[in-house]
Amino acid sequence: MKILEVKDLCKNYGKGSTLVKALDEVSFxxxxxxxxxxxxxxxxxxxxxxxILGAVDKPTSGKVIIGDVDVFKQKDDALAVFRxxxxxxxxxxxxxxxxxxxxxxxxxxxxxxGKSVDKNYLKExxxxxxxxxxxxxxxxxxxxxxxxxxxxxxxxxxxxxxxxADEPTGNLDSKASREIMDLLRLSNEKYGQTIIMITHDMNxxxxxxxxxxxxxxxxxxxxxxx
Numbered sequence: 001m002k003i004l005e006v007k008d009l010c011k012n013y014g015k016g017s018t019l020v021k022a023l024d025e026v027s028f029x030x031x032x033x034x035x036x037x038x039x040x041x042x043x044x045x046x047x048x049x050x051x052i053l054g055a056v057d058k059p060t061s062g063k064v065i066i067g068d069v070d071v072f073k074q075k076d077d078a079l080a081v082f083r084x085x086x087x088x089x090x091x092x093x094x095x096x097x098x099x100x101x102x103x104x105x106x107x108x109x110x111x112x113x114g115k116s117v118d119k120n121y122l123k124e125x126x127x128x129x130x131x132x133x134x135x136x137x138x139x140x141x142x143x144x145x146x147x148x149x150x151x152x153x154x155x156x157x158x159x160x161x162x163x164x165a166d167e168p169t170g171n172l173d174s175k176a177s178r179e180i181m182d183l184l185r186l187s188n189e190k191y192g193q194t195i196i197m198i199t200h201d202m203n204x205x206x207x208x209x210x211x212x213x214x215x216x217x218x219x220x221x222x223x224x225x226x
Contacts, residue, residue, distance in 0.1 A: 001031065001032045002029050002030070002031060002032070003030055003031065003032040003033075003034075003066065003067065003161055003162060003194050004029060004030040004053070004064070004065070004066055004161075004162060004194070004196075005029045005030075005063070005064075005065040006026060006027055006028050006029065006053070006062070006063070006064055006065075007027050007062055007063040007064075007065070008025050008026075008027055008061065008062040008063070009023050009025070009026040009027065009049070009052065009059050009061075009062035009063070009064065010023055010024060010025060010026075010059060010060045010061045010062050011023040011045075011048050011052065011057070011059050011060050011217075012060045021217050022045050022048040022217055023045045023048055023049060023052070023059070023062075023217045024216075024217040024218055025062075025218070026045070026049065026062070026214075026217070026218070026219055027219075028212060028219060028222060030162075030194060030196065031194075032192070032194055033188070033192040033193070033194055034194055034195075034209055034210060035184070035185070035188045035194075035195045035197070035207075035208045035209045035210070036195070036196045036197070036208055036209065036210045036211075036212060037197050037198075037199055037204070037205035037206075037207070037208035037210070037211045037212070038050070038196065038197070038198050038199075038211075038212045038213075038214060039198075039199060039200065039202060039205050039211060039212070039213050039214070040200075040213060040214035040215055041200070041215070042200075043216075044214040044215050044216065044217070045214050045216070045217040045218075046198045046214050047166065047198060049198075049214065050164055050166050050196070050198050052064060053087075053162070053164055053196065054083065054087050054089055054164045055071055055072075055079055055082065055083045055087065056083075056089075058072055059072065066082075066086055066087070066161055066162060067086065067161055069082065069086075081113075084109055084112060084113060084158070085113065085158060085160070086160050086161045086162070087160050087161070087162055087163075087164060088154070088155030088156060088158065088160040088162070088163040088164070089155060089163075089164050089165075089166070090148070090151050090152055090155050090163060090164070090165040090166065090168045091151065091166050091168075092166055092167040092168065092170040092171050093171060094139070094144075094147040094148055094150070094151045094171075095151065096139040096147055096150055096151065096154075097139075098138065098139055098140065099138070100138070100139075101135065101136050101137060101138055102126075102131055102134050102135045102136070102137055102142070102150050102153075103122070103126070103135045103136070105139070105150050105154055106122065106125070106126075106150060106153040106154045106157055107122065107157060108154065109154060109157060109158045110157055110158055113158070117157075121157070122157065125153045125156055125157065126153065128183070128186065128190075129149040129150075129152060129153050129183065130149065131146065131149055131150065131153070134146060143176070144171055144172050144173075144176060145172055145173075145175075145176030145179060145180065148168060148169075148171075148172060148176070148180050149180070149183065151168075152168075152180070152183055152184070152187070156187055156191070156193065159191075161194065162194045162195075162196060163184075163187070163193055163194065163195045163196070164196050164197075164198075165184065165195060165196070165197040165198065166198050167198055167199055167200070168180055168181075168184065168197065168199075169181065169199075169201070169204060170199075177204070181204060181207050184197070184207070185207055195208075206225060208225070208226075209224060209225065209226040210222070210223065210224045210225065210226075211223055211225060
């Protein structure tokens with residue numbers, strides 16, 4: 001079943017002689033439970049694409065359909081709620097709240113939504129992420145790898161339709177990078193979590209089921225590897 005459909009997506013910056021087409025008629029779909037890596041050099045359009053998929057930025061034209069929702073036909077208020085409930089974001093620099101501890105950072109999306117936290121699921125995530133001895137620690141008391149584990153937990157806690165990971169290992173050493181990729185793969189296999197990951201590292205991309213290559217705002221290659 002399709003969880004994501006991207007149709008003729010364009011994103012332009014500037015006008016006339018300064019016009020830059022960051023994305024130019026990009027179309028693809030993703031099945032529920034797929035793990036997709038999007039690769040490309042700097043300036044290829046991959047970060048722009050991720051920001052639009054996460055509804056952090058809006059396209060110049062084209063459609064993004066997640067589940068059965070045409071994302072950019074929603075009003076801003078509905079869009080904010082949709083983003084919080086349906087999309088989990090994992091950033092290169094973690095984006096944790098400095099004054100909140102591990103558990104508070106992980107559960108923040110649920111609390112912002114005015115919902116109660118599923119304590120059993122939270123405990124399961126904390127155990128899987130290896131954070132059971134760190135739940136009361138603040139971000140500045142954690143290593144980079146531990147902070148990224150919290151970021152993954154925060155993305156998974158609301159059981160989103162899609163997780164978008166933007167260079168999730170870009171700020172980590174090789175050991176921590178492998179551990180984070182193992183956790184992403186585990187969340188994909190254990191929970192059937194759909195993941196779209198941006199990376200410039202082809203070795204990391206090969207962890208995914210499928211690799212989409214962007215170049216100058218176009219898809220130049222789309223291959224299933226598993």
